[in-house]
Amino acid sequence: MAKIHGSVYLLVGLLVSFLSWKLNYEKLMFFFYIGLIFVFIGVIKLITGLMKKKNNEVDAHKKHGKMPQAHRQVKYCHQCGSALSPHHRFCSRCGARI
Ligand SMILES: [Zn+2]
Numbered sequence: 005m006a007k008i009h010g011s012v013y014l015l016v017g018l019l020v021s022f023l024s025w026k027l028n029y030e031k032l033m034f035f036f037y038i039g040l041i042f043v044f045i046g047v048i049k050l051i052t053g054l055m056k057k058k059n060n061e062v063d064a065h066k067k068h069g070k071m072p073q074a075h076r077q078v079k080y081c082h083q084c085g086s087a088l089s090p091h092h093r094f095c096s097r098c099g100a101r102i
Pocket residue numbers: 081082083084085086095096097098099100
C-alpha cells in the first residue's frame with residue numbers, strides 16, 4: 005500500500021464531505037459519505053501511526069539494553085564470566101582455557 009499520511013486522508017475527507025454537503029447534499033450524498041469514510045481512515049491512520057512510533061521507541065530501548073555488542077557472536081569465560089571474541093582460545097582476563 006502506498007504510504008499516505010493520515011492527515012492527508014483526514015483533509016481530503018473533510019474537503020469532499022464539506023463540498024458535497026455545501027453544493028448539493030441530496031445529489032452528492034454518496035460523496036459526503038465517501039468523505040466521512042476518508043476522515044475515519046485518516047483518524048485511524050493517525051492513531052495507529054502514533055502507536056507504532058511509541059512501540060518503535062520502546063523496541064529501540066529494549067535492543068539497546070539487551071545486546072551492547074551488536075549481534076556479533078560472543079563467548080563468555082566459564083571461570084570469570086568476561087565476554088570474549090569467539091576466536092580467543094584463552095580468557096584475556098583470567099587466562100582460563102575456553
Ligand atoms: Zn576468565
